[in-house]
Amino acid sequence: MSSCRDTAIEHMSLLFTDYRPQFFIRPDGTVLINLRNPAGKxxxxxxxQQEEQTSAVxxxxxxxxxxxxxMTIEGPLEEENVDWFLKRIELQTFVPVNPTHRPRKIVVAGARLRALSGK
Known part of the structure; x- marks a missing residue:
């Protein structure tokens, strides 16, 4: 598991170099990532999540x-970034603590926004 975790951390580090990423390994096997701006805020x-560490998708x-x-935090939305908000992204909405619980439900983000945009 640690090799998948290390790979995920390395991947995130390379993608977010402008935001000074910090990683903290939690006892449950998940990893907390903090992103800071150049001023340190x-x-x-x-x-x-562990599932995200082992799955490239x-x-x-x-x-x-x-x-x-x-993009939302740094505002205002630039015209070239609009496509990011029109793209379908699967969100995982349930993390079972007990294996007898139902499996995760996958929902699609942005459907209402895409419908309003006419795409």
Whole structure:
């Protein structure tokens, strides 16, 4: 598991070099990522779930959600970034603590925005 975790951390480090990423390994196997601006102000924190550490697709979805959040935080939305908000991204909405619980539900982000845009 640690090799997948290390690969995910390395991948995120390379993608977010402008935001000074910091990583903290949590006892449950997840990884907390803090992104800071060049002045040192924390912009956001996100958790990299174990499933995201082992799946390139899920990790890429997390990266895209973080990029969208950063665009929102840094505002105003530039014309060339509109496509990021029109793209379908799967969101994982349930993390079972007990294996007897139902599996994760996948929802699609941005459907309402795409419908309003006419695309």
């Amino acid at each position: 924390r912009l956001m924190s996100r958790v990299i 899920l990790l890429n979805n997390l990266v895209e959600r973080i990029r969208r959040d950063l």
